[in-house]
Amino acid sequence: MTTTKALVPALYAVIQEQPVSELLAPVCHQLFELYRSSEEGLRRFTLQFLPELIWVYLRLSASRERYRNGYVEALLLGIYNLEIVDSKGNGKLLSFTIPSLSKPSIYHEPSSLGSMALTEGALNQHDLIRVVYSGLLSQRETFTSQNRFEVLSFLMLCYNSAVVFMPASSHQSVCRMSTRLCVSGYPRQQQKSWKEPCNRVRLEPEFMVQMLTAVYHAIYNGQWDLGREALEDILYRAQLDLHAQPLLVANAISRSLPSRPPEGSRNLLEVEVTPAGRCISQAAVTAASIRRLRWKREDCFDFSTTTEFYASITPRRYTPLERPDNPVERGRIKCTIHLTLQGVHAQALSFLAIESVHWPTD
Numbered sequence: 001m002t003t004t005k006a007l008v009p010a011l012y013a014v015i016q017e018q019p020v021s022e023l024l025a026p027v028c029h030q031l032f033e034l035y036r037s038s039e040e041g042l043r044r045f046t047l048q049f050l051p052e053l054i055w056v057y058l059r060l061s062a063s064r065e066r067y068r069n070g071y072v073e074a075l076l077l078g079i080y081n082l083e084i085v086d087s088k089g090n091g092k093l094l095s096f097t098i099p100s101l102s103k104p105s106i107y108h109e110p111s112s113l114g115s116m117a118l119t120e121g122a123l124n125q126h127d128l129i130r131v132v133y134s135g136l137l138s139q140r141e142t143f144t145s146q147n148r149f150e151v152l153s154f155l156m157l158c159y160n161s162a163v164v165f166m167p168a169s170s171h172q173s174v175c176r177m178s179t180r181l182c183v184s185g186y187p188r189q190q191q192k193s194w195k196e197p198c199n200r201v202r203l204e205p206e207f208m209v210q211m212l213t214a215v216y217h218a219i220y221n222g223q224w225d226l227g228r229e230a231l232e233d234i235l236y237r238a239q240l241d242l243h244a245q246p247l248l249v250a251n252a253i254s255r256s257l258p259s260r261p262p263e264g265s266r267n268l269l270e271v272e273v274t275p276a277g278r279c280i281s282q283a284a285v286t287a288a289s290i291r292r293l294r295w296k297r298e299d300c301f302d303f304s305t306t307t308e309f310y311a312s313i314t315p316r317r318y319t320p321l322e323r324p325d326n327p328v329e330r331g332r333i334k335c336t337i338h339l340t341l342q343g344v345h346a347q348a349l350s351f352l353a354i355e356s357v358h359w360p361t362d
Contacts, residue, residue, distance in 0.1 A: 019068070
């Protein structure tokens with residue numbers, strides 16, 4: 001089904017049509033039937049239209065035509081109620097594993113953090129992994145102003161869990177949804193190419209964070225321009241509404257983006273792998289280690305005495321400046337070079353005086 005090039009654009013056209021098309025009801029019904037199937041590919045086929053369905057639902061909810069979004073509302077609620085339960089109908093408990101610094105990952109190597117004392121407490125906490133649980137969510141029969149963004153945020157979470165399988169058309173859809181939801185009804189809408197009238201849509205910070213997650217993936221997967229525009233619009237809306245979480249995430253994403261788009265049409269996020277522990281020297285540089293280092297010259301002179309120091313200066317290494325035929329007196333500079341050399345058993349202070357050197361100033 002996904003290989004049919006004409007089907008996906010036709011479904012987008014039906015969902016986006018204004019006023020609501022008569023074909024929207026059978027389309028929503030068929031999409032729900034596909035999502036109910038046990039085939040993972042059919043479920044992902046329905047999920048790719050989720051951003052466009054959410055935009056249509058919120059746009060109609062903020063207008064006087066809210067009675068026209070019954071089919072879209074039923075589809076969104078149906079997907080939500082299917083996702084919060086398992087195959088046996090029991091409530092689904094979501095778990096999230098908090099990364100531990102004692103476990104290696106693509107971001108760090110535990111051995112590179114330095115040696116830790118193997119105390120009894122450290123050994124007991126070495127295999128300790130913190131798991132955070134979320135749920136159980138209640139089933140919803142209808143949308144209300146209290147549960148609307150609870151349902152929509154969870155639906156966007158389901159979309160983001162499968163965003164790597166979404167086609168480019170779905171990535172473009174989530175960027176357009178984010179832009180339109182954030183600037184509709186605000187002065188920034190006048191700067192956009194689309195001028196269709198739309199009221200302001202109230203947004204919750206949790207939902208905006210889920211939008212940022214999808215946009216962040218789209219930026220690095222072929223949607224550089226649309227993704228950057230959506231990111232700036234989400235940041236614009238977060239600043240207007242003073243939402244702390246979207247502001248933090250949007251600013252972090254914005255400052256981590258490269259100055260130029262990545263090469264290629266589909267480049268995943270790049271990370272620099274920390275080198276293995278064996279490649280990192282564990283020897284610390286201390287004052288004692290510096291004192292153990294000896295100053296080695298190419299002839300390996302000890303320089304512990306003044307005689308050996310002067311013996312190391314040969315005519316082929318040090319040639320005085322030749323006096324010109326007609327020197328011009330411009331000034332005389334007397335240079336004294338103090339070389340302090342430390343030997344193993346003694347110290348010698350040597351002076352090398354260079355005199356009668358004429359330095360022209362012109």
